[in-house]
Amino acid sequence: MTQLDLTNVTKTYGRKNVLDDVTISFPVGLTLLTGPSGAGKSTLLRLIATAEKPTRGKISWYGAPFPAARAELRRVLGYAPQAVDLPDDLTAREFALHMAALKGLELGAADRQFAAITDAIGLHADINNRIATFSGGMRRRLIFAQALLGAPELLALDEPTAELDSETAHRVGALVLDYARTAAVVMTTHLADDLRPSATAILRVDDGKVATA
Numbered sequence: 523m524t525q526l527d528l529t530n531v532t533k534t535y536g537r538k539n540v541l542d543d544v545t546i547s548f549p550v551g552l553t554l555l556t557g558p559s560g561a562g563k564s565t566l567l568r569l570i571a572t573a574e575k576p577t578r579g580k581i582s583w584y585g586a587p588f589p590a591a592r593a594e595l596r597r598v599l600g601y602a603p604q605a606v607d608l609p610d611d612l613t614a615r616e617f618a619l620h621m622a623a624l625k626g627l628e629l630g631a632a633d634r635q636f637a638a639i640t641d642a643i644g645l646h647a648d649i650n651n652r653i654a655t656f657s658g659g660m661r662r663r664l665i666f667a668q669a670l671l672g673a674p675e676l677l678a679l680d681e682p683t684a685e686l687d688s689e690t691a692h693r694v695g696a697l698v699l700d701y702a703r704t705a706a707v708v709m710t711t712h713l714a715d716d717l718r719p720s721a722t723a724i725l726r727v728d729d730g731k732v733a734t735a
């Protein structure tokens with residue numbers, strides 16, 4: 523038993539088993555997901571982030587199976603999906619505080635934490651600007667920053683470094699490694715080669731299977 527365990531998990535879309543009888547564990551540390559486009563990496567992240575349910579199989583959090591453990595996990599989950607519609611009329615800070623409220627966090631502390639996170643990834647100067655004015659890379663960093671709020675024990679990060687210049691991407695990578703000291707972090711990134719030496723595990727998703735790369 524680790525933080526998160528998938529046992530014989532299958533996810534089917536139509537007639538295709540995108541994930542086929544996958545048994546895998548995610549301990550504290552950084553787990554990198556690699557594999558070809560369309561292999562099922564985002565699908566796997568959605569399953570562990572409780573955004574979708576498996577067609578078959580069991581997911582458990584600290585040994586307690588879903589669905590009972592799902593609410594427990596959501597309290598300590600940070601999820602940065604690959605694509606999400608952000609509320610353009612809010613400022614980045616308003617959005618972050620909204621997400622913090624949904625997570626049940628104390629808002630003063632969340633506000634300070636958001637300031638520190640955005641400072642580390644070069645977004646702080648813009649947090650009081652409306653999201654409507656944000657570039658793709660700024661949106662990506664905002665989605666990443668909200669995932670880190672609180673003290674996440676599980677972080678599911680889908681390409682948080684996409685659309686970023688290499689220096690900013692490295693700053694995101696450094697922050698990810700910081701969180702991976704205490705959380706189970708599962709991540710897809712085009713920076714996989716850079717983070718490889720620091721990863722606890724590198725998994726390859728391909729043809730429905732998940733194997734150690």
Ligand SMILES: Nc1ncnc2c1ncn2[C@@H]1O[C@H](COP(=O)(O)OP(=O)(O)OP(=O)(O)O)[C@@H](O)[C@H]1O
Nearest residue numbers: 535536540557558559560561562563564565566727
């Ligand atoms: N909601 C859905 N309905 C039907 N098919 C889906 C759905 N979501 C994903 N798929 C299919 O599942 C497969 C895996 O998609 P997924 O996005 O998980 O791959 P990926 O490895 O993350 O790809 P990429 O690296 O390009 O982001 C693809 O064939 C995709 O078309």
